[in-house]
Amino acid sequence: MKKMRLDKILANSGFGSRKEVKSLIKSGAVLVSNEIVKDPGFLVDIDEEDLLVNGKRLQYKEFHYLMMNKPPGFISATWDRDSKTVIDLLDEPYNKFGLFPVGRLDKDTEGLLLLTNDGQLAHKLLSPKKQVPKTYYAEVSGKVVEHDIVTFQQGIPLESDFTTLPAELDILAAGDISKVLVTIYEGKFHQVKRMFEAVGKSVLFLKRISMGNLKLDDNIPLGEYKELTEKEMESLRQYLS
Numbered sequence: 001m002k003k004m005r006l007d008k009i010l011a012n013s014g015f016g017s018r019k020e021v022k023s024l025i026k027s028g029a030v031l032v033s034n035e036i037v038k039d040p041g042f043l044v045d046i047d048e049e050d051l052l053v054n055g056k057r058l059q060y061k062e063f064h065y066l067m068m069n070k071p072p073g074f075i076s077a078t079w080d081r082d083s084k085t086v087i088d089l090l091d092e093p094y095n096k097f098g099l100f101p102v103g104r105l106d107k108d109t110e111g112l113l114l115l116t117n118d119g120q121l122a123h124k125l126l127s128p129k130k131q132v133p134k135t136y137y138a139e140v141s142g143k144v145v146e147h148d149i150v151t152f153q154q155g156i157p158l159e160s161d162f163t164t165l166p167a168e169l170d171i172l173a174a175g176d177i178s179k180v181l182v183t184i185y186e187g188k189f190h191q192v193k194r195m196f197e198a199v200g201k202s203v204l205f206l207k208r209i210s211m212g213n214l215k216l217d218d219n220i221p222l223g224e225y226k227e228l229t230e231k232e233m234e235s236l237r238q239y240l241s
Contacts, residue, residue: 002045003043003044003045004043004044004046005040005041005042005043005044006025006030006032006037006039006040006041006042006043006044007021007022007025007040007041009044009046009051009058009060010024010025010030010053010058011096012060012062012097012098012117013058013060013061013093014092014093014094014096014097015053015096016096018040021040022040024053025037025038025039025040026038026040029053029054030051030052030053031050031051031052032044032049032050032051033049033050034050034052046060063116063117063118063121064094064097064099064115064116064117064118064227065114065115065116065118065121065227065228065233066090066094066099066114066115066116066225066226066227066228067112067113067114067115067214067216067217067220067225067226067227067228067232068086068089068112068113068114068115068220068224068225069110069111069112069113069216069217069220069221069222069223069224069225070086070105070109070110070111070112070113070222070223071089071110071222071223072107072108072109072110073107073108074086074088074089074107075107076101076103076104076105076106076107076113077101077104078100078101083107086101086113086115087099087100089223089224089225090115090225094225097117098117099115099116099117100115100116100117100122101113101114101115102114102115102116102121102122102125102126103125103126103187103211104187105208106190106193106206108206109206109207109208110205110206110207110208110222111136111137111206111207111208111209111216112208112209112210112211112214112215112216113208114211114214115225121236121240124239124240125211125212125236125239125240126187128186130239131165131185131186132185132211132212132239133183133184133185133210133211133212134183134184134185134187134208134210134211135181135182135183135208135209135210135211136181136182136183136184136192136206136207136208136209137179137180137181137206137207137209138179138180138181138182138192138196138203138205138206138207139177139178139179139203139204139205139206140177140178140179140180140196140201140202140203140204141176141177141201141202141203141204142176142178142200142201142202143174143175143176143178144169144171144174144178144180144201145171145174148169148199148201149169149170149171151198151199152166152167152168152169152182152195153166153167153168153169154166155167156195156198156199157198158188158191158194158195158198162188164184164186164188164191164195165184165185165186166185167182167183167184167185167195168181168182168183169181169182170182177204178201181209182195192206193206212235212236212238212239213235213236213238214228214232214235214236215235
């Protein structure tokens with residue numbers, strides 16, 4: 001790893017804002033290779049040099065990756081004037097890592113949401129060229145039939161200049177309220193809801209259950225999160241080349 005400024009390392013590690021970590025460094029609480037360093041701009045090779053903060057060795061991670069089971073009522077953003085965001089659900093130290101949601105789920109939609117501070121990974125996962133599949137479980141008002149499957153496969157015009165990519169629709173139960181799985185390969189505003197509206201139905205409940213090969217961990221309660229395992233990270237890497 002290339003050398004990094006000491007204050008950036010500490011800020012990325014959850015020790016506070018740049019102003020707060022500068023005060024921490026100037027207090028003499030930080031040692032680099034057993035030497036007190038009071039210069040916030042001091043360059044550190046984190047792979048080669050030991051870093052102690054308040055007597056505890058720092059295990060530095062440049063990037064963080066969280067899987068959240070997003071609850072309804074929260075905006076998929078880092079800040080909103082009127083509503084709570086998914087960042088408000090994070091406890092320390094994760095709320096200090098500069099994490100942001102990869103893509104978005106509607107305010108009333110639940111399920112899998114990836115949070116990270118890795119901008120390059122986020123850009124690739126969201127790139128239209130990658131066509132990363134996103135699968136949702138939905139409960140729909142109205143009977144979903146085989147013709148709807150064909151319509152989704154053909155792509156649905158949502159605007160005068162936009163037709164969705166072919167999508168996959170799997171009927172789990174058909175009735176006055178139908179239960180389905182739907183997989184899309186893009187992420188337009190309210191896309192799943194608008195697709196069902198286009199075939200004369202309305203979405204009552206929507207939950208994202210997978211993104212690429214990354215599946216929502218059923219053990220994560222609504223509003224909670226966990227760090228991705230190496231196996232889960234591997235499920236995303238096929239889209240990063």
